[in-house]
Amino acid sequence: MTRGKREQIVRGALRLYRTRAVCGSTLKDVAAASGVPLGNLYYYFQTREELLLAVLDACEAELRGLLDDLAPLPPPAWLHAYFGWLLTDPDSAAHGGCPFGTLAVELRALRDPAAPRAAQIVQHYREAVAARTRTVFPDSDPDEVFLAVQGAYTVARALDDPQLFQRRMDQLRGRLPLTPA
CATH class of the missing domain: 1.10.10.60 (Homeodomain-like)
Structure with missing residues (x-):
């Protein structure tokens, strides 16, 4: 209990x-x-700090769960599934932003001692997306997809426009090679 x-x-x-x-x-x-x-x-x-560290542990577990679910997929299918996950709730993207990055940015702005821990979670997320981007788009910057997603989160949130986020994710997804069903 x-x-x-x-x-x-x-x-x-x-x-x-x-x-x-x-x-x-x-x-x-x-x-x-x-x-x-x-x-x-x-x-x-x-303390608030103990709670915040537990929240960051939950964020990391959430990210690990996502990455574990996607791990068996080849890179193009991984990215397709990743975009599917991003689009499960575009309203949330427009209102709350990235479920990992928004918290990390806030903690950094507050100069909170937990900020480096939050940044580690975002870095792990970034590396996972970059690894697949590098494979699917070998001639592009490996951070291209991750940064495009983060930019779309930021602008959709600033404008409170879930459709903007949806359109940008659909555009990125449309660039991916088709994967077998």
Whole structure:
């Protein structure tokens, strides 16, 4: 039961941080978003920093899960599936931005001690996409796809325009070689 309540708090904090940001969320907000009394939150996390590190662990686990799911696919199919994942909720992209990068940028801006940990997660994400980009588009910059996705996240969020994100992802996906069904 203890583990479940702790995970409930982490999931609630992650949702809140992705929609309202870390700096716009108090521990009381996290408790409410998690559906637990504030005292329970303090039982599991003595400080905001402990909670933030647990949230980053959850982000890393989310990314590892995605990468593990995609790992068996050849690079063109991997990129097709990756774009499918990106487009599972274009509204979220326009409102919250990249589920990993947005948090890392905020922590860096806040000069939070957890910023380097968040940057490591983004770097791992970047390397995974670059490895497939390098294989599928050997004559292009390996960061081309990753940076195009991050740029689309940023502009769609700034303009609150999910369709912009959707169109850009469709354009990138359209450049990929067809893969066998």
